[in-house]
Amino acid sequence: MRRRLSIGLTIIFIVFTLRVQSQSGQSQGHGLTISIPEVVMLGLEATSSKSIVLNPESPNTAGLALDFANSHNSDLWINYSSITDGGAGHLRSVTVAVTGPIPKGVDLKVSASHDAGKGKGAVGVPLGQVILSAEAQNIITGIGSCYTGAGVNNGHRLTYSLELKDPDSYAALDYGGSTGLTVIYTLTDSK
Template sequence: MKKLAFILTSIILISATVKVSTGSTGDDETSSHNLGISVPEVALVDVEGPSGEGTTINLSPNINNLEAGAAVDFTTANDNSLWLNYTSIIEQGNNGNGNGNGSSKTRKIKAEIDENLPDGLDLMLEVGTIASGSGQTGTAIQEKIALKKGPTTVIDDIGSCYTENGAGKGHRLTYSLAVKDNKFDKVMAETFSVQVTYTITEN
């Protein structure tokens, strides 16, 4: 009996010793630490075609069956093989108070050409509705726009979103030529090129 009592006393003492030892380190049943998270602002845009980025397109009216006396149909000078892709993460709004409770700024995409076309012709652009992506993708201006040397908004109200990447993703771009009203006499046979630039900026 004394032997059993001695064994029980020893177990209790060992348990007490372990408990005191564990508590002395300051540890407990739970532990925690801080973790910082940083989400960057993102504003990226590119134009994708069948050959990837930087595809060159050519516009020329079809005159194969043109009859003498008929007007050249410049609407046949068109191309819709290019697509506009973008990725955007916007900053949280703060109402000027820095409290993060205000309306966030949206973005827009502007298009422009580096040189005006020769007299008599306009380069027309039509941006299609969004075909893919997720988030607050932008709203295309639903009309043909005559591009000029100087930015014109073609997509508005872009929030945090992505369109997916590549041809067939985002917004289809359709380019065409048009003769300015009563300026057919200014149209000359020549070869020239312009560069179209798209820029994503805050509203």
Template sequence: MILIRSILLIFFIFSGLLYSQATVTFTLPVVTLMDVEPAGNMTLNFTAPTEAGNPLVNPTPNTSKWINYTSAIATGGLSRRITAALINQPIPGVNIRLQAATASGTGGGALGTPSAQVTLTTTPITIISGIGGAYTGNGVNNGHRLTISLVPGTYANLSPQANTVITIVYTITE
């Protein structure tokens, strides 16, 4: 009888040790973060032609800016997109064009898909769509490289401008 009790006691002790469990609770927050790297302004200037009858010389497109983002979406949530728009009215006769490249760098997940080149106006236009749970990596050479260019639109509407500041606003949304 003592032997049976001892065996049962040993069995219960070992079964408790072998089949113990713990509950772990964790939280994964919904995250939506985006920025443009590096910080700071850029300058694009047309060059006057040196021969009568020739058009303006377009500035070299600027490729120094990168869009970085981090996105964690709730179960069943919508994918995200990034839009771009001008804050102020465009310069008459000048088109400001923007192209986001395919994501590159150290990121991972469901990175977004860039649209074709767009001409910016004060109305937001999608430049990257289909962003899911993803991160692009931080800083230059991570995320989507932006190419910003100026080209004449309608020559009849051109008028000399000096140091005209145009602001582009980028927004990430569902």
């Protein structure tokens, strides 16, 4: 009887020893953080110079007016990369303002095309033609986390035009040679 008990206990001992080999696992871990930074980058691109010249054509015949029909330029493209914090309503805009005196009697206008579709994400929506002034005005709004692609033919094409303010403003035109202006674009949080 004792011998059987001993054999039995020995078998149980072996079984439990083997059982040790098949227990559930033990775990340990650690934290890991990835920081995606806010990004606000804007650039202007052109095939050649970023300086453009707009000059109305002088009349060939006495009695005719200056011809503004060809006083426009579409050489510039606006590119941007943007990362917002993703919160509701946290969007950005591109504003435009000009420094320097705009000649009397004329309006300098600029419009942005729709995004060329070379990038990805929540690209902005153009607002249409803007009459430039010293005060910053929105030209593209609704920019979220996105990139437009870099270089010409990426992002939004800018079209400048110089127009007579109105027919009655012809008298305000003043010969003054060239007037140098600087147009400033800013990618900023929407107000």
